Amino acid sequence: MKKILILHTGGTIAMKEDKATGAVAPDKENPLHSTTSELSKIATIYVEEVFQLPSPHITPIEMLILKDIIDKKVQEDNIDGVVITHGTDTLEETAYFLDLTAQSTIPIVVTGAMRSSNELGSDGPYNLISSVRVAASDAAIGKGVLVVLNDEIHTAKNVTKTHTSNIATFQSPQYGPLGIVTKRGVSFHHTPLLRESYDIQTINKNVLLLKAYAGMDDLIFKAMETVSFDGLVIEALGQGNLPPKMVNGIESLIKRGIPVVLVSRCFNGFVSDTYGYKGGGKQLKEMGAILSNGLNGQKARIKLLITLETTNDSTRLQELFLR
Structure with missing residues (x-):
């Protein structure tokens, strides 16, 4: 089985709604940990809780930390793929940062959720499972950092959040998704032609x-x-x-x-x-x-x-x- 590293960073996908107030906030324990047993049917899973941050709190410093963790794990642990759970507000920026800087061709998938874990129709666990399936797919190798939500696979370069609350918020204007995730498997219908890579060690500019x-x-x-x-x-x-x-x-x-x-x-x-x-x-x-x-x-x-x-x-x- 493929070795897949899951890096949790926080966001709605890791939050719960207070039924009394309607406020959505981080819980004492990440609710996604309960999905690990289900994910183990797809791949050998390793989990790290890197941050517990709402996505508006994410900065390029945290993005660089994620990049460094991925590069290190690829070299030391021979992982086959990475899945990052992330808040949706800045998800596309983290994904694109990693697309430009991560020094490996293994599948790196970023996912999130529009509904917290205890809301009706919560999309987090399903998006996580879909993302692990993509990260474990040979077809995802060399395609750059991918964003997977709502059964669609997008490139980090082209995807953007288009709606404040709809679960189909992530779209790639002009280009569309690279592929889809179905019950039958992971299917790509086109592929990026260009990969850019910048091997940076710091991020000090404003x-x-x-x-x-x-x-x-x-x-x-x-x-x-x-x-x-x-x-x-x-x-x-x-x-x-x-x-x-x-x-x-x-x-x-x-x-x-x-x-x-x-x-x-x-x-x-x-x-x-x-x-x-x-x-x-x-x-x-x-x-x-x-x-x-x-x-x-x-x-x-x-x-x-x-x-x-x-x-x-x-x-x-x-x-x-x-x-």
Whole structure:
């Protein structure tokens, strides 16, 4: 049987609802431990309780700890796959961080739940079982970090949370899932063509994220002059365009050597240097802004945090963000 390591980090999947108040919070004991016997029919299971944190409490520091644990266990214990249980609010960011940094091709699966363990229709145990099945599948090897919920298998790069409470919240706009989990087995119907890997040991940079809106000006950039940060991601309009009053602020940041990455606030499509008017993508790229290749804002921030650990050359960063 395959050796599968389960790393628990907290989140709704590990919480209970107080029936008197309706509040959902961590319980004294992780309710997922009761599923271990069922999982042992699928694989040889090893369990570690790494954190007990709601996902809004997760930072890149915890993500790096998970990466280090996985790399160590692969080398020392020859595990065949990893499943990480995680809160859903930042699940996609942790999954993408691991996708970029974990130094192994074994299946790494991140899962969560939208309903706590004692709610009617709790989805946590089922998602965990599905994730172990995927992690134990030979077909999952080399496909990067995967996100498994609601019978669907998604890539860490493309998946995002699309609904605040629906159990089908995780979707991959533009691309769809890689595969499905059924009673018959694990089935993949397409596969990613590109894997990126950055062997980082630390995560020390500070990258900010802004969302553009109609009429936005450079006031926020003036306020940011008193803040120490290493990079900025902007969710721009459309194909990577911004209101003209933002341009001077962006130009000032680029001249200071602070990389500015543009993504779109749209769910689908890429940013491009199409429009040549003031604030258009063409002008911004010529100014030195970095265009991203379809990432959403939160994932572009994760990627910039990681790539800045390897280079701060704007030309090289542009190459990396077009992958």
